[in-house]
Amino acid sequence: MAMDGRQGARCTAFEGTRRIASGALGEVALATKAVVERGPTGPVLVFDDDTSEPIELDLRGSDEDVLRRLAPPPPPAEEPKATRGPGRPRLGVVAREVTLLPRHWEWLAAQPGGASVALRRLVDEARRDREPADRLRAAREAAYRFMSAMAGDAPGFEEATRALFAGDRVRFTAQTADWPSDVRDHARRLAAAAFDA
Structure with a gap:
């Protein structure tokens, strides 16, 4: 998912299973750029904190170039207001x-x-009427999307997924205990929104 114009969006970046940074997109983009420039030791992935959708960043050029590409586009020029006639x-x-x-x-x-x-x-x-159910569904989907990308082959993944969708926080915590700490902690943070919904 491209993130043009969303410099203030919250996200988290990983190098392999190690968390690089978490916070505003601009800050995370610069931290990610530094890792990419030094040569990453694993795949570098950035996730939107609300949806866990992957974020594609263009890290070419200077830090200012990267931030400029993330800045919102300028507002369109004000068009002269047409005189409205009668009607709705x-x-x-x-x-x-x-x-x-x-x-x-x-x-x-x-x-x-x-x-x-x-x-x-x-x-x-x-x-x-559906707002609480929709929030729960969105939280589960965000946690599952992240878990699939980062822990799909980790021990206990399938049981953790079942626990997530069953609303079983205790079993979810137990099944994620052996995951790499940064991945585990982020997955638990995302899942907490589903368990608390």
Whole structure:
């Protein structure tokens, strides 16, 4: 995942199983650049701290070059505001096709405000109701993504994965005990978000 314009994003870098740095993307990029320039002893990987998606960094050139590539792009030039005529204000509404059965359309048409208002209300309610489950799913996926990349062949990986998805912190801790310390600690930190969700 490229990270242009996200210099302040939080991430963690590894050289093999050793943690290089953790923190803001700009700081981690410079620490990673120093390791790459001296000659790494293992693969160098950088992970987004929220999702565990890998981050691709362009480490060519000077430190300033690296940071400049990570800086957010300048805002677009201000366009002159067009005079709006009568009608509905722009709300960022996006028109897309929705396929429903006739009974669904009938129900939606009978709702106050019509189909669009009813669908927006239903989506907002579902998002609010599903928020805890969505947070749990995202935390588990982030931990699993990191574990697969960094500890996929480590002893206890499969049992640790089962424990993660079962919400069994004790078994997860036991299964990760023999992993390299930096990998183990990062995996446990990511998994803690799933266990606490």
